[in-house]
Amino acid sequence: MYWFYLADIPKKKIFLNQEESRHITKVLRYGIGDTVYLNDGKGSVYQCIIKFIDKKGCELESIAVKHHPQKEYRIHIAIAPTKNNSRFEWFLEKATEIGIDQITPIYSKHSERRKIQSARLNKVLIGALKQSCQAYLPKLNEPMCFNDFIVNSGTNDSDMFIAAFHEENQELSSIYQRGEDATILIGPEGDFDKTExxxxxxxxxxxxxxxxxxxxxxxAGIVACHTISLINQ
Amino acid sequence: MYWFYLADIPKKKIFLNQEESRHITKVLRYGIGDTVYLNDGKGSVYQCIIKFIDKKGCELESIAVKHHPQKEYRIHIAIAPTKNNSRFEWFLEKATEIGIDQITPIYSKHSERRKIQSARLNKVLIGALKQSCQAYLPKLNEPMCFNDFIVNSGTNDSDMFIAAFHEENQELSSIYQRGEDATILIGPEGDFDKTExxxxxxxxxxxxxxxxxxxxxxxAGIVACHTISLINQ
Structure with a gap:
């Protein structure tokens, strides 16, 4: 089964663009009358019938909707973008497959990268969402400075952790409580600064x-995400 | 701290080649008299002093050795190489960072790739070993056909699991017993064949x-490796 993605799904006539339509006809080899599943990334998956296809796209009609409930906990990872862009994209892809809810790129004193291409990164998230058949698209927040992030997040209800290897630390797995929302901070290669x-x-x-x-x-980002996910299995 | 790697470390004079020597002088900016750590990938880490450096390499003298005990369980992942080579290399790098012991590339009926470049893949393992400061280099076995692997592995003492999503399956995390050796089979994109x-x-x-x-x-390879690792934390 394959789930296509469309952020805003109209109630009646649904149009898919050329790229998605090409996938339907050339890769999946579907035709008029075949069933296609359409995911809005907000929990609803629409069962649709292909009504019409041409070069510019295809038209679908929704015949049923299934709403997938959200999981009981949220995983939010605030992470310093890596110098090598593809490593950051790998993180986003894998974390989406495993099941992340929110990502905030954070700029810390030792950060090696202070710019991200949000549009490109969102495409990575959507690709991984479709591939892994999940109903909720993770939210990629605007990048923030470490200090702003940590001060502003102090008022939310999520348990907050900062990853930094130290012999005296406890393991994330031993102090995280199943069912709780978790926010985990992951530093750049040079680690967080002492003042941070x-x-x-x-x-x-x-x-x-x-x-x-x-x-x-x-x-570290993937391991943190999978740790929380596994404890909640 | 950074650990260099040399498979066979002689007792007296130790030579590092041009590439490693360049890393020592140009990246770490070390000189004669400075301390370098050398890992043999078999558990021993040698504390060495730089005695001599020139364009062709450098000479070290070992002044102390620390042997790191092996962990109590072994993780062996038998996995179908991915069509996209970089995805397989990424798996090797991340599994090494997390802590894998053995990898066997397996060719199954739906495999999209039936050739691997062992020398290149071993370089990935060594790179990840050095980066993550671990004392044991994972073993990359010769590729095997699925059937040969599974029949020949039946006599070893490792608990064996095959990953294939099915609603009635138990989770790996719920049936794996802490402390046991684990062998986990991971199929290609098209999954294992029914006869397999x-x-x-x-x-x-x-x-x-x-x-x-x-x-x-x-x-799946990373998640399987991290699941076993986390349960043994």
Missing amino acids: MDLALSLGVARVNLGKSRLRTET | MDLALSLGVARVNLGKSRLRTET
Whole structure:
């Protein structure tokens, strides 16, 4: 089964653009009358019939809708974009497959990259959403400075963790409580600056390890996401 | 801290080649008398002093050795190489960072790739080993046909699992026993063939899910590896 994606799905006539239509006809080899599933990324998956196809796109008619309930916990990862763009895109793809809810790119003192291409990154999220048949599109927030993020997030209800390997730290897996929302901060290759870490600790953020080895930024992001996901299985 | 890698470390004079020497002088900016750590990938990490450097390489003298004990369980992943080579390399890099022991590339009926470049893949493993400061280099086995692998592996002591999403399956995390060796089979994009799955099940291999979503081959490999690693934390 394959789920196509369309952010806003009209009630009656549904049009899919040329790119999606090409996928339907050339890759899946579907024709008029065949069934296509359409996901709005907000939990609803529409069962549709192909009514019409031409070079410019195709027209679908929705015949049924299934609403998928949200999971009970949220995973939010605030992460420093990697110097190598493809590593950051890998993180987004894999975290989406595993099941992330929100990503905030954060710029910290040791950040090696201070610009992201949101449109391109959102395409990565949509691609992974379609591929993994999930009903909720993760939200890619606007990038924020570390200090702004941590001060502004202090008032939300999510448990907050900061990953930084240290022998005395507890493992994320041993202090995270199943069912709770989790926000996890992942630093750049050079790690968070001492003043940033001190600010986080002063605001009650828990410093955690993500296992016994030294992980690259994007690996730490995936490991953090999968840790929370696995504990909630 | 950075650990260099040399498979066979002589007792007295140790030579590092031009590439590693360049890393020492140009990236780390070390000089004669500085301390370098050298990992043999078999658990021993040598503390060495730089005695001599020139364009062709550098000479080290070992002054102390620390042996790192192996962990109590082994993770072996038998996985179909992906059509896109970089996805397979990405799996090897991330699994090494997280902590894998053995990888066997397997060719199944739906495999999209039936050739691998072992030398290049071993370089990926070594790169990830150095980066993540781990003492044991994972072993990349020769590729095998699915049937040969599964029949020959029946006699070893490792618990064996085959990943294939099915509503009735148990989760890998719920049936794997902490401390046990685990071998996990991960199929190609088109999944294992029915005859392959039947053979596995007839030999007592447990069919498992790796979460609720449909994962790409390389993501399934990482998730399986991290699941075993996390349960043993």
